[in-house]
Amino acid sequence: MMKQGFSLSISRRTITLVGLVLTTALVGACGSDNPTTTTPQPPRGILVLDGFIQPGLTFLGDTGTASTKLxxxxxxxxxxxxxxxERDTVLAVSSRGAGDLLYITDVRASTFRRLQLPPRSNPSRARLFRGSNGQSLIAAALRDSSAIALVAVTGAGTPAxxxxxxxxxxxxxMFQYDNATWVVDANANCKANYxxxxxxxxxxxxxxxxxxDTINVTGMxxxxxxxxxxxxxxxxxxxxxxxxxxxPYTLLATGSVARIDLRNRRVQLTRQMPAGSYGAGTKLGLDGFLYVSLYENLSAFAGRILKVRADDLSFVTNGATPFLDLKSAAGAAVNCGSGQADAFGRLHCIQNGTGSVTSLVVFSPAFxxxxxxxxxxxxxDMALRP
Structure with a gap:
């Protein structure tokens, strides 16, 4: 993924990591301008994933500067x-170029386990699943195998x-809903060139x-x-x-977000991202809004964030453009990557500076x-512990 202050060659796989910013806590708020009926609480902690140079998880509190690194x-x-x-478990995967591995981290204990997934399967994402007999499973999307792996882990034994x-x-x-596994198919040639x-x-x-059943998301x-x-x-x-x-790189289609009615198996709404932008990494904020991370364009690769209402997918803006106008303490514009708001509406996001040194930046509800x-x-990537 392109980072501020870090230069590397561009490949289709590298750029598609923009779309891999993953969902954190799932809550039932609907993202409107109405106040919630429950008393907001600060996050129990903040996690930042360092994906290159020093791969690992950085754990931070809601206040202060102390951090620990795993x-x-x-x-x-x-x-x-x-x-x-999910439920104090962090799941991450490495692609075929890094060994097709699954990483399972216990956030409370700050320990992790690394498991081998099928070789050359090129995993994309992992989630907690529940087997038909109530068994805890980990599902992993295997891009090059056109399959979903279901991993059963018992103690320190060999996974099945x-x-x-x-x-x-x-x-x-992938996710589970109504006695079925639902698979998101990117419909791309991931085995060769994405x-x-x-x-x-x-x-x-x-x-x-x-x-x-297959639901085609037209235009996505x-x-x-x-x-x-x-x-x-x-x-x-x-x-x-x-x-x-x-x-200069050529944009063929902007990113998009779609709202799917699972019960009736139909697309309700699709929202295209702003013209010229690339990416649509989407998180659910603890305030009930969706937060979308993307690049403003394919020339400067400036990281921007959109705030989106969950009910109608409309943008919530505070400036002249659809992107959130984020300001430093001195009033300068701030660009950042993966972001999520807490229950108070405070946006948390990450920014990579010189030498790809990462900072967690927090903004007031006024940004x-x-x-x-x-x-x-x-x-x-980052996530808040609700």
Missing amino acids: ALGPSTEFDAGGFTL ITRIPNAGLCPTD AVQGDVRLIRIPNTGTTR RGSGASALVIGDVAYLSAGGDASFASF QEVRRVLAGQGGV
């Missing part, structure tokens, strides 16, 4: 562009891995029986598609399509910077 391995074995936080085959051309995410082949699809694979393009689920609604996001064969703390090096 190293996850060398960059040759860890290249995750994002992570999933089964597969759901024929899960799309390039499965990049070239987009068509619109993103959502495939319903029932736990029993053979009848499958991107090889890093993902989902987050709130009740009976899934929000799909994909970062768009572009050619990186030579500079003025109120806190900045070092958070490792090579940051690619």
Whole structure:
């Protein structure tokens, strides 16, 4: 992923990591301008994933400057562009170029375990699942195998891995709903060059029986598609399509976010990202709004954030453009990457500066910077512990 203050060659796989910013806590708020009925609480902590240079997790508190670092391995074995936080468990995967690995971190104990996924399977994302017998499982989307891996882990023993085959051309995410596994298919040639082949699809694979359903999300393009689920609604996001064969790069399609009615299996709304932008990494804020991280354009790769209402996917703006106008304490513009707001509406995001040194930056509900703390090096994603 392109970082501020860090230079590297551009590849389609590298850029598609914009779409891999993963969902954190899922809550039932609907993202309106009405105040919530419960008393907001500060997050229990903040996690920042350093995906390159010094791969690992940095743990921070809601106040102060203290932090702790959990190293996850060398960059040759860890290249995750994002992570999933569920019930104090962090899940991250490394692609085929870094060994097809699954990382399971216990946030409370600050320990992790590394497991081998099927070789050359090119995993995209992992989530906690529940087996038909109540067994705890970890699901991983295997892009190059067109399958979903179901990993059963018992103690320190060897994990047992089964597969759901024929899960799309390039499965990049999955979730469980109504006795079925739902697979987000990026519909891209992930085995070769990540070239987009068509619109993103959502495939319903029932736990029993053979009848499958496919929802085509018209106009949604991107090889890093993902989902987050709130009740009976899934929000799909994909970062768009572009050619990186030579500079200047060519944008073929902007990213988008879609609202899917799971009960009736239909697309309710689709919102395109601002013209010229690339990316659509989507998180659910603890205030009930969606926060979308993306690049403003394909020339400067300035990281920007959108605040989106969950009910109608409209943008909440505080300036002349759809992007949030974030200001430093001195009034200067601030660009940053992966972001999420807490229950008070305070946006937290990460920024990579000189030498890719990462800072966690916190903004007031008026989007003025109120806190900045070092958070490792090579940051690619963050999440709040609700």
